[in-house]
Amino acid sequence: MPGRTATRPAAGPAWDTVEPGRRGQSALVTAAVLLGVPGLVLTGMRVLPPADDAAALVASFVPYAIPLLGLALGCLLVALVRARRRARMAVPLAVVAVLLAAQLSWQLPYLVPDDRPVVGPAFGLLSLNTYKGEADPDQVLAATSRADVVVLVEVTPALVSALDARGWRDRFPFDAGASGGAVANTVVFSRYPLSGSRQFGSGSFDQWATTVDVPGTGPVALVAVHPCNPYCGEGRWAREHEDLRRVVAAELDRPLVVAGDFNAVVDHGPMQQLHRLGLRSAADLLGTGWAPTYPAGRALPPLLAIDHVLVDPALAVADLERVPVDGTDHLGLLAHVGRSS
The missing domain is CATH 3.60.10.10 (Endonuclease/exonuclease/phosphatase)
Incomplete structure (x- = not known):
C-alpha cells in the first residue's frame, strides 16, 4: 500500500560472527583444567599403581585428588550454568564427575567401621x-x-x-x-x-x-x-x-x-x-x-x-x-x- 514501508525480519548474526564470552568464563574453565588434570593423573595412578620411584612419590598423594576434582567440578558446574552452549561444557563436567565418583568409592569405605x-x-x-x-x-x-x-x-x-x-x-x-x-x-x-x-x-x-x-x-x-x-x-x-x-x-x-x-x-x-x-x-x-x-x-x-x-x-x-x-x-x-x- 502507498505510504507504508515493508518491515523485514531481523537478520541473524552472520556465519562468521563470534559471540562475546561471558566475563570470567575463561577463568572458570582454566581453573577447572588446572585442578582436573592432576586429579586425573592421581586417579590413573590408583587404577594403574606405578612401581617406579618418581611416580610412586606422586602416587602418595592419590587421596588429594578428591579436593582437586571437587573444586574442578564446582568450577565446571558454574561454567555450565553460565554457558551459552552448554553441550560443550557437559562433556568435561561428566568426565570430572566420573573421576570424583571413583575416588569417593575408594576412600569412603575407610570411613565405615568394621x-x-x-x-x-x-x-x-x-x-x-x-x-x-x-x-x-x-x-x-x-x-x-x-x-x-x-x-x-x-x-x-x-x-x-x-x-x-x-x-x-x-x-x-x-x-x-x-x-x-x-x-x-x-x-x-x-x-x-x-x-x-x-x-x-x-x-x-x-x-x-x-x-x-x-x-x-x-x-x-x-x-x-x-x-x-x-x-x-x-x-x-x-x-x-x-x-x-x-x-x-x-x-x-x-x-x-x-x-x-x-x-x-x-x-x-x-x-x-x-x-x-x-x-x-x-x-x-x-x-x-x-x-x-x-x-x-x-x-x-x-x-x-x-x-x-x-x-x-x-x-x-x-x-x-x-x-x-x-x-x-x-x-x-x-x-x-x-x-x-
Whole structure:
C-alpha cells in the first residue's frame, strides 16, 4: 500500500560472527583444567599403581585428588550454568564427575567401621619411626605406657642405651634386634616372650618377623617393617615391598600383625596387594579414614599416612591413637589388638 514501508525480519548474526564470552568464563574453565588434570593423573595412578620411584612419590598423594576434582567440578558446574552452549561444557563436567565418583568409592569405605569386636583381652602395640634415633627417650617411654609390644624404626645404639637407662628393659625384657650388643635398625620390644625371630629381605633397613606369645590370645605372628622409600632410587622401593609381601604371605596360617613405617599409603600398589591377602589397617577397621602420620613436628600438619598397623581376619582392633613424640618426623601409632569374633 502507498505510504507504508515493508518491515523485514531481523537478520541473524552472520556465519562468521563470534559471540562475546561471558566475563570470567575463561577463568572458570582454566581453573577447572588446572585442578582436573592432576586429579586425573592421581586417579590413573590408583587404577594403574606405578612401581617406579618418581611416580610412586606422586602416587602418595592419590587421596588429594578428591579436593582437586571437587573444586574442578564446582568450577565446571558454574561454567555450565553460565554457558551459552552448554553441550560443550557437559562433556568435561561428566568426565570430572566420573573421576570424583571413583575416588569417593575408594576412600569412603575407610570411613565405615568394621563390626567385628575384640573378643577377650587386647594387647597394646606401638609403632614409631624414631628418625635416626633422635626421638626424645622420655617421650618414647611415656608413649609406651599402654603398650605391651613396641616396634621402633630407625633405632640407634644411643637411643637404646638412653631407654635402658630409664628402665626400659624392666617393662620390655624381650626383644628382636637389640640383643648381644648389636642394635638393628628396626627393633621389636615386648613384655611377652618372643620366638622364631628372624631378619628378612636384603633391603636398605632391617626388618623382622617374630612370634609374640600373648597371654589370653596365644601366639601372634608379628612382622616389623621398614621398606625403603621411593627416594632411595634404583627401584628399591618396589623390590623391598615385594620382599615384604612374600614374608607376609608365608605368615598367614596364624593370627598376624604387620606394623611399622611402610613408606606407602593405602592407595599404593604394594598396600593394595597386602589388602588382597586379607590384611586390613587399624584405621580402616575403626572407620577413622585418612590418618596421616608424616611429616610430623612441622608448621603444617602431617600429610601422608605411611605408618600402619595391619591385622589379618583372625584379629580385630579395639582402638587406634596417633602419638606425637618430639625429635621424630613421624607420629606413632598405638593400637589395641585382640582376637576377633
